[in-house]
Amino acid sequence: MPYHYYAGWLPKDPADLRKWLQVELRKNRLRYGQDPETGAVTPEKARQIYASLAEPVQRLQDYIERVPEVYMWFHQMFDQVPSSDDLKVRRHIIQEVRFTMFVQITDYREIMWLINRYIGEAPSFSSGPSGYVSGVMIYGILAPFCNTVAGFSAFVDKGVNECFKQIFLTWQAYLVTSASASVLNSTEEGGWFTPEALLALDEAAGGAFRNVYVCEPGTEYWGFSSFDDFFTRAFQDGVRPVMNPDDLNIVTASCECTVDKFTYQVKKSDTFWIKGTPYSLEYMLNHDSRVDDFVGGTVFQGILSSLNYHRWHSPVSGTVVSASVVEGTYYAARLDNDTDPDVVSRSDDFISNIATRAIIFIQADSEDISLMCFIGVGLGEVSTCQIDDGLEGTHVDKGDQIGMFRFGGSSHCLVFGPQAQVNAFVEAGTDVKLNTAILGVTSSTSG
Template structure:
């Protein structure tokens, strides 16, 4: 590991680290350090063979000198007074351990719901880490590990963390996450009737808690969350939103022709925290003309210093992260694209069945994120939006995390009729 860094500097860096401001990681840095030290000890004591995906990452590191160099260096560049793996075998052991366990509920301050974000938090701050998490083969190998973890979270073995004493169905969690607003399959069951952790995470909300805006001209939010920002775009290749970032319609929708209808239109981006409702819905009535999943980066941030990481980096992530594309030919005669974006271990974008070619109404479910917080973009074709009905946010000059709260199915804009 690299030389020690003053604690005050480490604390300041952690407070602007990926996920801390977004609520992914504990407010208390010492909680992360304690958790990392415990993870390394626990993983070292495991006698289990590594999972198939972890073994594949090990094989990649052994055969690919470039991957091996940057992964080695990002571990070595972590300050010596930070906890974490000391070498590649310890890193692999930690990844294997994470993939076998569902997140535990914990009170605010000490909680660590996002184990891979915590594992990588110091490595992502290093020069080598900036490169490593952009390496295609390394990123793909991490995606395979996340897929194994998601499979575990989809299995009955993962629901033990839902217990009513100290788990996600405990009294404290029930109050914090307003579980009275949600459909609990069997409130008397030990695990609430949920078949797995992910079934709990993307649980259904009671319809009366998210009524659909009834007006003809109303365009609704596809998700719960906070406004990140909305902006008008003048060309398919505009660099907008964040300075010095390649953030364009062409990058977002993967092609100039696809981007063309949205030139002169609007991009509306919002952010979902880990506690938000994670199913997303159609903002307009119309017909789904195209559905596409874009597997891409997961643990990469914008290169320039980002004092909020989890929020400033959202513009960058909309162009490079794993994301979904749902194009809707709306009843207004204009096109809308709903773009759910995966962030870190929350790269599981899942679509509702049979969307392609389907007629949808305003508020029809389009899909969900499995575990974690995420970001959502909605692109509106030129001429569709008359005005937005929620306040804009300025993540550059203002508070990047202080956007107005939005609720799924509630109006965010008025259409030109």
């Protein structure tokens, strides 16, 4: 049986992340001539490594060293990562919690050196818990720092996020090349079409990959031209038919996802950084003039995993009023005391207010639904939100494609106004397939 992947981006056990990072550190240190155990390097060697870095990685290191408060944060975050003993006290944990892995990264320069290698590679398949990290390796090394006060300050800094954006653009340029397709093999370790990888892909798809997705089994790379082409793969015709296509008051799943939550009576402004008050509409919707239309309404949120289908489809029939992408954060997370290292995924509601995201307003044909909004929320290095060309102003039928996550994705929200009385058909933790019915709507004035 294949390893069952939950809707998250890192393994839940810190020890699993520790094992992965130890391998990555030794690999990187051998590449750059560091001591494989301590990471020690001479000043001259450090200068040589810097000179070999990709230009946007150099830019991030330069920014850290030029701006005093950022320089301070990128030092303090190492000191603020909790030790095992701290976590035992704070969480009353009896068993050993192995967070010592995080201090094995020597300093911010070693983070730069790891990033530099990753943006020249395509994600490979890995089985078991480490399989989560293979698609978000930069997040894998940054996750522990995300859950520190200094890390939070660093990762909400506008200049830091602009540097990360340029780094990811460089990585994305590689992922659309034919060279990136080398991981789409069936014979080498880490290949996406090895028997073990196909078992995981089949499980995620709910059927044989070759029968679910458009592909060419038996040909080189199964017919995909690049890793990006594989990642944004399309379903075959007839797969994921739209449920209740003619019932305008039935809303269908716009993404393959795991249901996170339904939140009701959402406020215009709220303490979204505090657990339990996850959304502040004015920030989610980027201060749009229509925000008041949604105050007191409902938010549905679902989480995507790395093995999911990553295209978005309209949850309703209606006219696309506006569609835009908002630049935001990549690694900011809600601070907590949880031992699960996947703090950004755990903060998916929080980051819906501040992360890079696509915002698509649709005037539904259903008078009971009226104006609603789809929000595609990016996560870390997989934050490219692409809205389909020419979408704004067009009429879409329920199930029509409206965009996609390129190179990854995190989460998405459906936002409804108070006039729409939402009746949920699915519960938190439920895996839902694209175009299945997830909720029904009746008018708040009916009856």
